[in-house]
Amino acid sequence: MLDYHSIAEIVREADARGLTISRLVLEDQAADMEIPEKEILARMKEALDVMRAAAKEGMRPDMRSTSGLTGGDGFRLHAYGANASPLGGSFCIRAVATAVAIQEYNASMGRIVAAPTAGSCGVLPAGILTMIEERGAGEEAAVMALITAGAVGMVIAQEATISGAQGGCQAECGSAAAMTAAAMTATVSMRLTKQAFSDLTIEKTNFHPVTCNHICQIIALRVLARCPSGLKKILSYVQESLRFQI
Numbered sequence: 001m002l003d004y005h006s007i008a009e010i011v012r013e014a015d016a017r018g019l020t021i022s023r024l025v026l027e028d029q030a031a032d033m034e035i036p037e038k039e040i041l042a043r044m045k046e047a048l049d050v051m052r053a054a055a056k057e058g059m060r061p062d063m064r065s066t067s068g069l070t071g072g073d074g075f076r077l078h079a080y081g082a083n084a085s086p087l088g089g090s091f092c093i094r095a096v097a098t099a100v101a102i103q104e105y106n107a108s109m110g111r112i113v114a115a116p117t118a119g120s121c122g123v124l125p126a127g128i129l130t131m132i133e134e135r136g137a138g139e140e141a142a143v144m145a146l147i148t149a150g151a152v153g154m155v156i157a158q159e160a161t162i163s164g165a166q167g168g169c170q171a172e173c174g175s176a177a178a179m180t181a182a183a184m185t186a187t188v189s190m191r192l193t194k195q196a197f198s199d200l201t202i203e204k205t206n207f208h209p210v211t212c213n214h215i216c217q218i219i220a221l222r223v224l225a226r227c228p229s230g231l232k233k234i235l236s237y238v239q240e241s242l243r244f245q246i
Contacts, residue, residue, distance in 0.1 A: 002028045004154040022144035022186060025151045044143045047113045051102070051125035054112045058101030065107035074101025091134045099126035116153040116162045120176035124149055127180040131187045145187040149179035 002010060002025070014024045030037040057063070059078055064071035074097050080086065081093035102122035106112045115124040128145055131137040137145075156162055156175045164172035 001032055004151065004158055006159075007152070007155055010151060010155070020144070020148075020186065021151060021182075022147040025147050026144075029147075040147075041143055044146045045139070047146060048128070048139070048142055050111060050113050051115075052129060054102045054105045054110055054121075055098050055125060055129055057110055058103075058105035059097070063101070063104055063108060065104065066109055067107075070107050071104050074098070074104050077101075091130060094134060095126045095130040098129055099123055102126065115149070116157065116175055116179065117164065117172050119164050120173045123173065123176035124180045124183065127184045128187065131184060135188070137187045141187050145183040148186040149183040152179045152182050 002013065004010070010021060010024065014021050017024065019027075026037055026040060029040055033040070058074045061072060061075045063075065077093060077097035077100055081090060081097060086093040099122035102112060102125055106118055106121050112118060112121040113125065115121055124146075128137075128142050131145075132139075132142055153162065153175065156178065160175075161167040161171045162175045
């Protein structure tokens with residue numbers, strides 16, 4: 001059984017058994033929880049469906065938070081990407097728009113997937129959903145990428161913290177960004193085991209901690225800005241790793 005205390009140990013075990021990270025973790029979790037692998041896959045597919053629904057709802061032009069302080073930016077970013085020539089290209093603007101939309105949907109009390117927390121709920125879905133929409137990643141690859149992300153989250157939770165209240169934005173949004181970096185690389189190429197975890201290391205060490213102080217007593221305003229910022233950095237790190245495919 002894996003103990004999820006070290007990324008290096010997970011990589012070594014996957015290499016020794018000739019498995020991808022996601023396959024290794026899937027087998028380990030099924031054995032540990034004493035349930036069939038297909039049940040775990042079904043749960044991950046349900047999480048993916050919730051992410052997709054949250055992105056759709058968050059894109060509504062009339063979306064507003066309960067406070068009225070946030071909402072509509074996801075829609076505006078998406079409209080900009082569809083009707084202009086965004087500087088970062090269509091992939092980047094779609095990913096950022098999706099992240100903002102889901103964060104805004106969370107602020108309006110919508111149903112989201114905590115990944116790993118509610119405050120950072122937009123990063124991982126944005127990365128995975130954009131890989132599906134822009135790069136044609138299949139549903140199976142997306143589900144397995146979520147398992148890869150879950151392994152990263154478990155290690156961070158056990159060895160550090162994913163709590164924004166305890167560790168600031170690096171703990172919450174930075175952890176989500178690290179999970180997404182590994183997941184996106186795994187989605188592109190299941191062979192890039194070490195590269196996937198290299199991405200998360202770079203992202204985590206470059207996500208500067210910021211105290212999660214509230215704005216107007218609402219923490220969502222802080223993470224709404226931090227999550228897309230982390231996502232944009234991820235894209236460059238993932239591209240750096242893809243050079244190993246050439």
